[in-house]
Structures are given as C-alpha cells and as structure tokens.
Amino acid sequence: MKKIFLALSLIAVSMSASAQWGRPVDYAAGPGLKDAYKDYFTIGVAVNKFNISDPVQTAIIKKQFSSVTAENAWKPGEIHPKEGVWNFGLADSIANFCRENGIKMRGHCLCWHSQFADWMFTDKKGKPVKKEVFYQRLREHIHTVVNRYKDVVYAWDVVNEAMADDNMMFRGFRPGVKPSPYRQSRHFELCGDEFIAKAFEFAREADPTGVLIYNDYSCVDEGKRERIYNMVKKMKDAGVPIDGIGMQGHYNIYFPDEDQLEKAINRFSEIVNIIHITELDLRTNTESGGQLMFSRGEAKPQPAYMQTLQEDQYARLFKVFRKHKDVIKNVTFWNLSDKDSWLGTNNHPLPFDENFKAKRSLQIIRDFDPVLDAHQPKEDFVPNSMNQPGQEYPMVNSEGYARFRVVAPDAKSVIVSLGLGGRGGTVLRKDKNGVWTGTTDGPMDPGFHYYHLTIDGGVFNDPGTNNYFGSCRWESGIEIPVADQDFYAYRKDINHGNIQQVTFWSESTGKMQTANVYLPYGYGKMVKGKNGKMTQERYPVLYLQHGWGENETSWPVQGKAGLIMDNLIADGKIKPFIVVMAYGLTNDFKFGTIGRFEAKEFEKLLIDELIPHIDKNFLTKADKWNRAMAGLSMGGMETKLITLRRPEVFGYWGLLSGGTYMPEEIKDPKAVKYIFEGCGDKENPEGINKSVEALKAAGFKAEGLVSEGTAHEFLTWRRCLEKMAQSLFK
Ligand code: XIL
Numbered sequence: 001m002k003k004i005f006l007a008l009s010l011i012a013v014s015m016s017a018s019a020q021w022g023r024p025v026d027y028a029a030g031p032g033l034k035d036a037y038k039d040y041f042t043i044g045v046a047v048n049k050f051n052i053s054d055p056v057q058t059a060i061i062k063k064q065f066s067s068v069t070a071e072n073a074w075k076p077g078e079i080h081p082k083e084g085v086w087n088f089g090l091a092d093s094i095a096n097f098c099r100e101n102g103i104k105m106r107g108h109c110l111c112w113h114s115q116f117a118d119w120m121f122t123d124k125k126g127k128p129v130k131k132e133v134f135y136q137r138l139r140e141h142i143h144t145v146v147n148r149y150k151d152v153v154y155a156w157d158v159v160n161e162a163m164a165d166d167n168m169m170f171r172g173f174r175p176g177v178k179p180s181p182y183r184q185s186r187h188f189e190l191c192g193d194e195f196i197a198k199a200f201e202f203a204r205e206a207d208p209t210g211v212l213i214y215n216d217y218s219c220v221d222e223g224k225r226e227r228i229y230n231m232v233k234k235m236k237d238a239g240v241p242i243d244g245i246g247m248q249g250h251y252n253i254y255f256p257d258e259d260q261l262e263k264a265i266n267r268f269s270e271i272v273n274i275i276h277i278t279e280l281d282l283r284t285n286t287e288s289g290g291q292l293m294f295s296r297g298e299a300k301p302q303p304a305y306m307q308t309l310q311e312d313q314y315a316r317l318f319k320v321f322r323k324h325k326d327v328i329k330n331v332t333f334w335n336l337s338d339k340d341s342w343l344g345t346n347n348h349p350l351p352f353d354e355n356f357k358a359k360r361s362l363q364i365i366r367d368f369d370p371v372l373d374a375h376q377p378k379e380d381f382v383p384n385s386m387n388q389p390g391q392e393y394p395m396v397n398s399e400g401y402a403r404f405r406v407v408a409p410d411a412k413s414v415i416v417s418l419g420l421g422g423r424g425g426t427v428l429r430k431d432k433n434g435v436w437t438g439t440t441d442g443p444m445d446p447g448f449h450y451y452h453l454t455i456d457g458g459v460f461n462d463p464g465t466n467n468y469f470g471s472c473r474w475e476s477g478i479e480i481p482v483a484d485q486d487f488y489a490y491r492k493d494i495n496h497g498n499i500q501q502v503t504f505w506s507e508s509t510g511k512m513q514t515a516n517v518y519l520p521y522g523y524g525k526m527v528k529g530k531n532g533k534m535t536q537e538r539y540p541v542l543y544l545q546h547g548w549g550e551n552e553t554s555w556p557v558q559g560k561a562g563l564i565m566d567n568l569i570a571d572g573k574i575k576p577f578i579v580v581m582a583y584g585l586t587n588d589f590k591f592g593t594i595g596r597f598e599a600k601e602f603e604k605l606l607i608d609e610l611i612p613h614i615d616k617n618f619l620t621k622a623d624k625w626n627r628a629m630a631g632l633s634m635g636g637m638e639t640k641l642i643t644l645r646r647p648e649v650f651g652y653w654g655l656l657s658g659g660t661y662m663p664e665e666i667k668d669p670k671a672v673k674y675i676f677e678g679c680g681d682k683e684n685p686e687g688i689n690k691s692v693e694a695l696k697a698a699g700f701k702a703e704g705l706v707s708e709g710t711a712h713e714f715l716t717w718r719r720c721l722e723k724m725a726q727s728l729f730k
Helices: 002-014 055-064 089-101 131-149 186-191 194-206 222-237 258-269 304-323 360-366 370-374 561-570 600-617 634-645 685-697 714-725
Strands: 042-047 067-070 104-112 153-160 211-216 244-247 250-252 275-283 328-333 402-407 414-416 426-430 435-439 447-451 453-455 458-460 467-470 473-480 498-506 511-519 526-528 534-536 541-545 578-582 627-632 652-656 674-680 702-707
Touching (some): 042 055, 042 104, 055 089, 067 089, 067 328, 089 104, 089 131, 104 131, 104 211, 104 275, 131 186, 131 194, 153 194, 194 211, 194 222, 211 222, 211 275, 244 258, 258 275, 258 304, 275 304, 304 370, 304 426, 402 426, 447 714, 498 600, 511 561, 541 600, 541 634, 561 578, 561 714, 600 634, 627 634, 627 714, 634 652, 652 714, 674 714, 685 702, 702 714
Parallel strands (some): 042 067, 042 328, 067 104, 104 153, 153 211, 244 275, 275 328, 541 578, 541 627, 627 652, 674 702
Antiparallel strands (some): 402 435, 414 453, 511 578
C-alpha cells in the first residue's frame, strides 16, 4: 500500500491546493520574512502582551521579523494616563523582549488624537490649559518615553493621523469651523498645526539620531495624500525635523492598485527619503483606512477565492514595495495573526491565521523572484491555439506568459485558476471599460493546462477557449508553446490514422461505456499471411489510461495521442499499432479513500468486457505479447495494480506520473518484456530514476523519462507516450 501512497502523493504534489488533499502544508518552512527581505527593508510586526509571552508566538516573531512596534502599550493614553502616572509594565516588557532578542523597535506613538493622554489639555479643575502648558506636558512626555526606550528604537511615529480624511468634513458640522486639511482634534483646536512642529522638535531634542516619522492612513487617497504632502512640505521648509512618512497601509483585497500606491510613494519621495509602511493589513471587504470597522468574533473560514485575492494583493503590494526599496525602509504588519488583529479574526487580514499557522500568503510574500520583479513580458502575444473560433483571448507570448481577458462589467473579482506554482491563480483587474485583464506573473510551464474562472466566488469556463475534460468536468484549456512541440503537431505532409468512438454494454457496471480507438493509417489493408495467403493486417494494442479527473476524451484531445502516433509511424520510428483509450472509472473516486483503491471494478471492465469487445471488433493481435497497458497518474495506479494481478494479459507496462514498480513486486520476471516509467522534473524524478535503476539491476528491460520543465501535466505524458511507444511490441 505504501507505493500507492507514493503514487497519490505524485498527484498531490502537482495540485496547488495540496492542503485540500489532506496533507497540511507548512507555509512557514523556509527562511524568515526578515531574511528574504534583508536586501530590501526591515519587516516588522505590531505586538500585544500575549505575542511576547507565548513561546509559539515569540518563535514566530524571532524567525520572521526584524522590527517590532508596540500595538498599544506605548500610546500616551496607555503609558501616561494621568499627570505623574506612568504604566511602564507592559511597555518595558515589550522593549526588554526586543532588547534580549536583538530586534529594533518603531516607537508608536508620541502624539495622537486617539488613545491620548487627554489630561494634558486641562488643569486640575478641568478647565482648558493654555497651549504653553500643553507643550510643557507634551515635551516632558516625549522626553520621558524617548529617553527610556531610545536604546532599542530606530524610528518614532512622532505625530499620528493629524490630517483630515475629507477636506469638507467639518463644514457646517460645527458653526464657524472652516473646511480644513487638518483633523479637528483637541490638539489642533488648541495649537493649530504648531503642535506638529513642537512634537517633532521635542522628539529631536530627546533623540538626535532616531528617524522621526509622520504617520497616517489613507495615504493612497489622492486628496489625503496631497494634504499630507503639503503639511510635511510646509513643516520641512520651516525646518521641522521630519525624516520620513509612515503610510499605515490598512488596505483591503481589492484596493489599492499598484498605480495608486506608487503615486503616493513617488509623491512622498519628493520630500522625504524614508518611507515606512507602518501598519499593513488587508481586510477581506471593501473598507480601508484607520477607522475600526469590525467587531471581534468567532473565526469563520475564509472562502478560497478571497484567500486568493488576498494573496494576490499582498504579492502586488510587496512587488511595489520592493521596486521602491530605495525609499521604503520598513514594512510592518499590524498584528501578528488574525487572532490578534484589531480588525477582528473574521476579517482574516494577516499572513498568520487565528491559530498562528502561516497562510500561503506568507510564502507568496517571502518567495518572490527578483528576476521576475525586473522583467516585463515580451509583447508578442498571440491567440492561444486552443481558442474557440474567432477568439483572440486568452493569449500566450513566446516566453510562456499567458494573458486573459474577461468581460464582466459588474463583477467584483475575476480570478483565472492558472498562475505561477504555489499561487491560487492569476487575479484580473478591471479597466475603465469594465473589462477584466491580467497576465500571469511569470512564464507558465510549457504544454497544456486546464483552467477555469472564478467570478465573485462562482466557477465558470472562459468563453474564449474550447473545453477539455479534466477535474471531472469540462474545463477551459490553454497551450503554452514549447521548442519540441513538433512531435505532437499536425503535419499535412504525412498520412493520418483516425480515432473512432466505440460504445459497448458493460454488464459489470450496468451501463454503456465508451472508448476511443486510434487506428493507424492503412488499417484494414491486405498483407501476406503466414500461410502465404492474403489477409487483413492485424495490430498490437496499447490500452492507455487517463488520470483521476479525466475520461476517454483526454488522451485523444489534449493528450494528442493520435498525432503523436501518426508522426512516429510516418517517421518510421514505430510499427503501427492500435491505441485504446477508454474511460477508467476514476471520476467517482473519493479522496481520502485512496488507501482502499484497488482498481477491481476497472479490472473487470477492462479484462472481461473491453478487451474482448476490442478483439472482437478490430483487427488485433489478441495475445499478451501484443498487448500493453499504460496510464497517467491514477491511470498509472490502475496499470500497476492490474498488470501485477493479471500479468497473463499484458506484456508491456507503463506508468506515467503514476508511481513505480519495485522488482520484488513482480512475481515472475518473465511476465513483462518492457517497463516504462516517467514523470516531469517538477514531480518526483528521483523516484523514477531509482526505480528504473533497480529494475534494470534486477534484469528487467526498463526505461525512464524525466520530462524537462514540466509537472503533473499533459506535456509530461505526451513526451512519455512518444518515448514509450518506440519500445513497445519489440
Ligand atoms: C489600534 C490598535 O490596534 C487597537 O488595539 C486599538 O484599540 C486602537 O488602535 N492606526 C494606528 C494604530 O496608528 O495605533 C491603531 O491601532 C490602528 C490605526
């Protein structure tokens, strides 16, 4: 049974959603984020008291992050709630955790309208104080905090969120208040924007070398971006020591796009050369910004398509951050895990889930490819060869990129299931005309791929392409060109065989079954028989099985089996034979029952019903030494089980990404004349190579093929068929 598991794991490896196949994936395995980004910027996290005391959580912090922000503990209202009262307990614990672990901190925050030490505004009797008194108190506050922690702090959020969300928001709201770019905080009412300048001056006095940051949210909103820009510029022109701008980064899975983000980074780069992304998280709804809009609650699983949107959004944002590494010096996640998120667990905004398990987004953020970052796909896209008549999209370019276009003006999201390995697909973006377009993040593996669209969570085929049976349904298909594609190309200069569909009644399954039968060119012709009389030529037969989600159409259509045979025959590389491609009863297989899979039903169908039907109706050589069985993936498992149990039926055996034979499994070494085993180099080539070696050492005639640059897909199996066919019936 162990070998069967191996075979299934081959299937699983190729599926991007391998977690769904029962094997949990550890997305945190590999380098920490901080190491992956060491040549770019520091990676930070906002922490609470649990994060720094629980060993599981501290381990995550130490591995992944090179910067820490206290989520609340250092805010004026927390650390300094009353005149003369200081709560250093938790604040010190966080600082000490960082000191002990050599992690530098962002000091958040020295002056803010929220969670502020509001006592600074009034005297003992509750009457408003003059701004001079306020400044004195603010200065003492800033000096105390900065002096206590500056040994471990490299940057301070000196002033937080001083700008208004909307220019007009206070018009008419309070009589006499004019529209203002500034937030109408108590600070502003008392001091105008001078409090900003003062806070930065006090911070500079206390820490001459720390990076002093103005921090705010909604920086990608054009209006707010300009208000922040104007304020910081005005302050800097007046000599206020502002070193950098913090863009909080409370975004969502739909917003912002790369362009909006880049515009903000570029704009701020005109006046500062340090930008920190200080509070990154991605809500799964359409809200954004600094306002708390969620209540905490029980965790609900995030729909898979939203997870993909989030992964894609993280990937896009980090790509922009990397591009601007000259000015972006830190990216900090706001909270460690979904459980900790200020947005509530139900929003699933972070790369660690509510159980502190890394999500795939962590891997996607971490495992970026600097070469692809710098590469623009070549603009030589042509229509996919599998498109429906007259359809331009999807397109492919000479490097293997695929480009998609879907018209769905009212959709909220469109995802193409095809994308770079380990990703949930390619997320399209809507243009001004309501048309969704997108290009894969890099070249796809060459050859054929199934795919579908997920539009707002619903699954559809792409109307641009023909349909191909895979995943137990008809799916869209795309063909990425490859240098050796001629072996399955249609050649007009040669003779072609044909593929016939046969149906037959199957008593064992109680229904009609279907097979497609490849008959070589010349089938039916007269030849001289052994007795010297003219007779119709008879042919050996290969029974060729598809994989789990496919059927009898898969080998003839996307497998190109007929064309591969025609080309081999025309080039004189093989003598003609028949190929029978029947449905292998695989679609009903339920995952989780693989341990019990024995292929007994199919064995009955194949040996008691299909083979007799073929031998009766076609010009076959009806004996073991003229009969081969091979299959891909789950069809390989069927092949292995059935050939080992019924060696008297088949003389040639082939497993295509479908496991391996071990010599000791084959009772009678004379039972088989030739064994073929193959897979893609992105599958388990070691397993194939070892098995072929072992078989050869044990005296079997065995041959292997590791297909270059391919995974568990049809180009691997086309190449396998082409090679295996040349050694059958010899
Ligand atoms: C949030 C904290 O995460 C919450 O626990 C708290 O209740 C409110 O503040 N912008 C900021 C952060 O600068 O300090 C805020 O943190 C989130 C918005």
